[in-house]
Amino acid sequence: MIRNFLTVVIFLATTIVSSAQQFYVRLYDQCNFAGKGYTLEAGSYRLYQMKIDNDRLSSIEIPNGMKVTIYENDKFEGRSKTFTANERCLEPTWRNVTSSLVVENTSIPPGYNPGDYVTFYNDCYSKGYSQSLRPGSYNGTALGNLRYNISSLVISGNLQVKAYLNSEELGGYSVIINSSQPCLPNNQNDKIGSLVIEARTNNPGNNGGYGNNGGYGNNGGYGNTRYATFYQECNFNGNALRLEPGYYQGDKLGILKNRISSIELPAGLRVKVYTNSEYLTGSSSTITYSENCLSGMLRNRIASVVVEETNGGGNNGGWGGNNGNNGNNNFVVLYEDDDYRGRSATLLPGTYSNMQLAGISDKSLSSLTLPPGWRVILYENENFGGKSFTITASRSGFTFTGWNDRTSSIAVYRN
Numbered sequence: 001m002i003r004n005f006l007t008v009v010i011f012l013a014t015t016i017v018s019s020a021q022q023f024y025v026r027l028y029d030q031c032n033f034a035g036k037g038y039t040l041e042a043g044s045y046r047l048y049q050m051k052i053d054n055d056r057l058s059s060i061e062i063p064n065g066m067k068v069t070i071y072e073n074d075k076f077e078g079r080s081k082t083f084t085a086n087e088r089c090l091e092p093t094w095r096n097v098t099s100s101l102v103v104e105n106t107s108i109p110p111g112y113n114p115g116d117y118v119t120f121y122n123d124c125y126s127k128g129y130s131q132s133l134r135p136g137s138y139n140g141t142a143l144g145n146l147r148y149n150i151s152s153l154v155i156s157g158n159l160q161v162k163a164y165l166n167s168e169e170l171g172g173y174s175v176i177i178n179s180s181q182p183c184l185p186n187n188q189n190d191k192i193g194s195l196v197i198e199a200r201t202n203n204p205g206n207n208g209g210y211g212n213n214g215g216y217g218n219n220g221g222y223g224n225t226r227y228a229t230f231y232q233e234c235n236f237n238g239n240a241l242r243l244e245p246g247y248y249q250g251d252k253l254g255i256l257k258n259r260i261s262s263i264e265l266p267a268g269l270r271v272k273v274y275t276n277s278e279y280l281t282g283s284s285s286t287i288t289y290s291e292n293c294l295s296g297m298l299r300n301r302i303a304s305v306v307v308e309e310t311n312g313g314g315n316n317g318g319w320g321g322n323n324g325n326n327g328n329n330n331f332v333v334l335y336e337d338d339d340y341r342g343r344s345a346t347l348l349p350g351t352y353s354n355m356q357l358a359g360i361s362d363k364s365l366s367s368l369t370l371p372p373g374w375r376v377i378l379y380e381n382e383n384f385g386g387k388s389f390t391i392t393a394s395r396s397g398f399t400f401t402g403w404n405d406r407t408s409s410i411a412v413y414r415n
Contacts, residue, residue, distance in 0.1 A: 024039045024040060024041050024063070024066075024134070024136055025039070025040055025060060025061060025062050025063070025066050025068055025103050026038070026039045026040070026060070026061040026142075027039075027040065027050060027051075027052050027057055027059075027060055028052070028057075028058060028059045028060070028061075029052045029053065029056040029057065029058055030058050030059065031058045031059050031088065031089035031090075031095075032059060032088055032089065033059050033061055033088065034059075035058070036052050036053075036056070037052065038050065038051035038052050039142075040103050041103065041134060042066075042103050042104055043102075043103055043252065043254075044076065044100075044101075044102050044103075044251055044252055044253065044254030044255075045100060045101050045102070045103070046074055046075060046076075046099075046100045046251060047074045047099045047100055049345070049359060050098075050100075050101065051356070051357075054074075054099055055096050055097055055098065055099060056096055056098075057070065057090065057095075057096065057097075057098040057101075058089060058090055058095050058096060059086075059087055059088055059089055059090065060083060060086065060087045060090075061086055062083055062084065062085055062086055062087070063136075066084070066103065066104065067082060067083070067084050067103070067104040068082070068083045068084075068101060068102070068103055068104075069081070069082045069083075069101060069102045069104075069255075070082075070083070070094065070098045070100075070101045071098065071099060071100045071101060071102075072097050072098070072099060073099050073100065074099045074100050075100060076100050076102065076254055076255045076257075077100075078099075081094060102254045102255060116134070116135065116156055116157025116158060116159050117132045117133060117134045117156050117157065117159075117197075117348055118132065118133055118153055118154070118155050118156065118159055118161055118197050119131070119132045119133075119153065119154045119156070119348070119349045119350065119414070120132075120133065120146050120150045120152075120153045121150070121151060121152045121153065121154075122145070122146070122149045122150065122151055123151050123152065124151045124152050124182060124183035124184075124189075125152060125182050125183060126152055126154060126182070126413070127152075128151075129145060129149075129351055130349060130350045130351050130411075131144075131145070131146055131350045131351075132348035132349050132350050133197055134197065135159065135197045135198060135199070136196075136197060137170060137194075137195075137196045138194060138195050138196070138197075139168055139169055139170055139194045140168025140169070140193050140194050141168070142194075143192075143193075143194065143195070146192075147168065147192075147193055147194075148190055148191065148192065148193055149190060150163075150184065150189075150190065150192045151183060151184055151189050151190060152181055152182055152183055152184060153177070153180060153181050153184075154180045154349075154414070155177075155178075155179060155180050156414070158199060158200050159197055159198065159199065159200055160176055160177060160178035160197075160198060160199075160200040161176070161177040161178075161195055161196070161197055162174050162175075162176055162177075162195060162196040162197075162198065163175050163176075163177055163188065163192045163195045164192065164193055164194045164195060165187070165188060165191045165192060165193070166191055166193060167193050167194055168193040168194050169194060170194045170195075170196065175188060178200055227242045227243060227244050227266070227269075227307075228242070228243055228263060228264070228265050228266070228269050228271050228307045229241070229242045229243075229263070229264040229265075230242075230243065230253075230256055230260045230262075230263055230264075230302075230305070231260070231261060231262045231263070231264070232255075232256060232259050232260065232261060233261050233262065234261045234262050234292060234293035234294075234299075235262060235292050235293065236262050236264055236292060237262075238261070239255060239256060239259075241253065241254065241256050243305065243307050244307065245269065245307045245308055245309050246306075246307060247280055247304075247305070247306045247307075248304060248305045248306070248307070249278055249279055249280060249304050249344060250278025250279070250303045250304050251278070251343075251344070253302075253303075253304070253305065257278070257302075257303055257304075258300055258301060258302065258303055259300055260273075260294070260298075260299070260300070260302045261293060261294055261299050261300065262290075262291055262292050262293055262294060263287060263290060263291045263294070264290050265287065265288070265289055265290045265291075268309060269307060269308070269309060270286060270287060270288045270307075270308055270309075271286070271287045271305055271306065271307050271308070272284050272285070272286050272287075272305070272306040272308065273285055273286075273287065273298060273302045273304075273305050273306075274302070274303055274304045274305070275297070275298060275301040275302060275303065276301060276303055277303050277304060278303045278304050279304060279340070279341045279342075280304045280306065280340075281341070285297075285298060331346040331347060331348055331371075332346070332347045332368060332369065332370055332371070332374060332376060332412050333345070333346050333347075333368060333369045334346075334347065334358060334359070334360050334365055334368050334410075335360075335365070335366060335367045335368060336360055336361065336364040336365065336366055337366050337367065338366045338367045338396060338397035338398075338399070338404075339367060339396050339397065340367050340369060340396065341367075342366070343360055343361075343364075344360070345358055345359025345360050346359075347359070347410075347412050348412070349374075349412050349413055349414045350411075350412055351384070351409075351410075351411045351412075352409060352410050352411070352412070353382060353383045353384065353409050354382045354383075354408060354409055355407065355408060355409065355410070358409075358410055362382075362408055363405050363406060363407065363408060364405055365378070365398075365403075365404075365405070365406075365407040365410075366397060366398060366404055366405060367395055367396050367397055367398070368391070368394065368395055369394045370391060370392070370393055370394045370395075373414065373415050374392075374412070374413065374414050374415065375390060375391065375392045375412075375413050375415060376390070376391050376410055376411065376412050376413070377389070377390050377391075377410065377411045377413075378390075378391065378403060378406070378407040378410055379407065379408060379409040379410065379411075380406055380407065380408060381408050381409065382408045382409050383409060384409050384411065385409075386408075389401065389403050
């Protein structure tokens with residue numbers, strides 16, 4: 001009887017943990033998931049964005065539903081190979097040769113919004129060191145500096161946190177936190193050793209769904225109205241990339257940059273495509289319905305894209321362009337050149353002690369986009385030292401403030 005009871009408990013615990021789909025892959029510069037590591041969500045990453053240095057990839061943790069394509073050269077060029085499961089040690093011909101890669105989320109479970117996340121702080125009232133995490137399972141090692149160091153948290157979206165107290169292995173006593181906490185109670189403060197971020201069980205909205213027009217609508221299913229799908233070949237064939245409303249420079253298109261031949265576009269969305277420009281500038285065309293084979297003027301010439309809802313968003317119903325308004329409200333974007341040009345990186349709320357962690361070069365920040373209700377603090381030295389400058393709105397340049405190419409660390413807050 002006791003054995004059967006324990007079996008049921010173990011099964012339920014395993015089911016609960018595995019039900020929280022992990023939307024990340026993790027790279028390591030040594031075999032057996034050892035050495036310097038870095039976690040990546042779905043997206044395209046050139047050599048300076050992988051954070052484990054060029055030609056150093058040796059092993060990859062890949063959860064179910066994720067896919068990784070690695071490239072021998074930067075800019076997604078040269079030999080390539082695709083993986084859909086953990087690679088404990090890449091074969092010799094692929095070890096220490098990767099210079100760029102593409103991470104894809106091939107299955108989004110019901111109830112999740114890819115834009116949702118939770119921000120954790122090591123002090124009460126959203127102060128101190130902070131880090132934002134998307135849905136998934138995080139043992140003590142994955143939490144890093146947050147392990148036994150969480151005092152407050154802010155939940156953005158339809159999520160809840162299952163926090164394991166005094167355990168780093170997602171086991172033992174746990175509590176469910178389904179709302180933001182300005183200061184955790186004493187029995188939880190600095191006691192969380194591992195956690196699972198998952199869809200909140202009491203989904204809001206009509207019919208238990210999340211969002212409008214089926215975007216997590218009926219019966220909690222994942223609708224198809226939030227994404228435009230871009231294909232490498234005509235008739236919706238070949239490699240595909242699915243993008244939600246927002247703006248995407250060339251590096252975000254990965255292998256499809258200048259290689260898009262057809263676009264599947266659901267009702268309620270439109271796309272603005274820029275030809276021969278990676279930075280959402282210059283000649284553009286607006287597409288309002290599916291195209292099974294683009295005209296010669298657009299086919300294999302689209303270098304950057306804006307996906308927008310037809311009911312508006314941003315100035316004049318759009319995102320992107322030179323006004324720098326991303327319309328997504330889910331992240332801050334840093335640029336190394338003024339007027340929202342050059343190498344860029346997107347940031348969730350958190351504190352970034354150096355610009356490598358933020359995704360761009362040290363002392364290279366020249367412009368940034370900032371959603372309403374967000375603020376960033378720039379610091380002239382690493383580890384938040386030296387003079388600081390607080391920003392509460394997008395800036396196309398810093399020439400008149402004296403902060404152009406001056407930032408060495410940054411803090412991002414969502415008010």
